[in-house]
Amino acid sequence: MIDHFASHENGLHPASEKSACPVCAALDSLVHGELSSGSSPLLWPGRLPPQRDQQAARPRQTIFQPGETLDGMQIVCDGWAARVSRLTDGRRQILSFVLPGDLVSTRALFAGSLNFYLEAITAVRYASYRRAEFIAKLAAEPNLIKALIRINLAEKDEADRLAADLGRRRAEERLARLFLQLMARLEIRGLVRDQSFALPLRQQHIADATGLTPVHVNRVIGALRGDGLIELAHGVLKVANLAQLRRLADLN
Amino acid sequence: MIDHFASHENGLHPASEKSACPVCAALDSLVHGELSSGSSPLLWPGRLPPQRDQQAARPRQTIFQPGETLDGMQIVCDGWAARVSRLTDGRRQILSFVLPGDLVSTRALFAGSLNFYLEAITAVRYASYRRAEFIAKLAAEPNLIKALIRINLAEKDEADRLAADLGRRRAEERLARLFLQLMARLEIRGLVRDQSFALPLRQQHIADATGLTPVHVNRVIGALRGDGLIELAHGVLKVANLAQLRRLADLN
């Protein structure tokens, strides 16, 4: 690493040398527009560990706690989980949903511990790479370095976006944006058909994600339903009027 | 870099080799408790460029815009700025305040562009390192690598904390937390005396940071004043009752 940096003292490698320096190549391609900014690409592109190395969690189970010492990187292989922040009086805020194939957080790799709860929403299977093991993987597959940087950026983008939503948008907009964001992320995974997808969230989860009350979430969903924008029942969400829902969500 | 990773294929270097590998050493010390979690440490520990290499911005000036191509790293040397997210209809959310000595965002280094506005609050002097230049700096001073990682983590911590505040706390708590957070950050810089400090924010700024209306901010400030928790006038904030303000802010 030190050698790498030292070799830059006179500037970046010129383009012709790019292939000789994977870090430069990775940075370079990121800088030149490869960074997808739309739907949060937290998806880890590496191969997942075999199922026998995975651990399981039941719905509602707390998988990780703040402060818990973790050495390495955790990936949710199957099921939905949520990153949760809890206030001392019990109020909860869901910081993000972790979908199948998502890295839980790049924080664990560098900080060694998390600062949020990871809670299973559905049954969850997840895997943990130890740091050394994970770093070896990065070495073997330089594209993964790129992915790690991209994911790190996406995490922060998402956090900023969430803050703006919670601070400045009203209930209807927040729900519309949440639904569309989830749809986009699931679409990448091929889990959306005919603009509808499985949504294993209780209204309580939606409330905790949008900074609202379950009761109010229920009323807003009712309104969206009444306006013909969505159909939501039996754990399946169907976007019935995509154009109008996007307009409500202030997208495009 | 590739060599560094390759040398890890059998795990991290043992402790005895630590000094031979600055990246490992940096990671290691971060993992073992050196990560300060309290007041957001966005402060860049490196030497600032000489004043003649700095640029200036007047109050209210937009320094950077989303999408603007930036090559490198920007540091605010003097004055207050704000990272701002704008909705299409003009609503604004301040994502963070950038204080003297703070890195604007580690994002610029890896993404090449920003996704927020940087707006000057007071008169601002700032400096921009080009990426190559900045990387050379990192190479020359390995502690800065550590700082960069720490700042990257702190940025994300802050963003998550903000989301939880905006989603789940009421106006009084949000103001109390904002004031105490700013005090803590300014204290590091030696800018707090007798629990009071210069606060160059308009109530509009406070409103944009807390997701409230200027009018409501004014009333809440009035309430805090009336309760003897703060004194705020003429651009100076004095915390008159720290214990109670901290209790209100849900700290400790």
Place this chain on the structure above:
DNA sequence: CGCGATTTTGAGAGGTCTCAAGCGTAGTGG
């Protein structure tokens, strides 16, 4: 001293919350 920007105050509306009850559905055990 005068003008624009900012703070303060008032009145009323509206969005969201709280508390509470009723309802549907799925699983459980007799």
Place this chain on the structure above:
DNA sequence: CCACTACGCTTGAGACCTCTCAAAATCGCG
């Protein structure tokens, strides 16, 4: 097979927090 229970969804009524609109008061700067 049928209570019975648990859980989540739905609905109602009223309170509270925050917003909107508007105007007055104050501050700061030229």
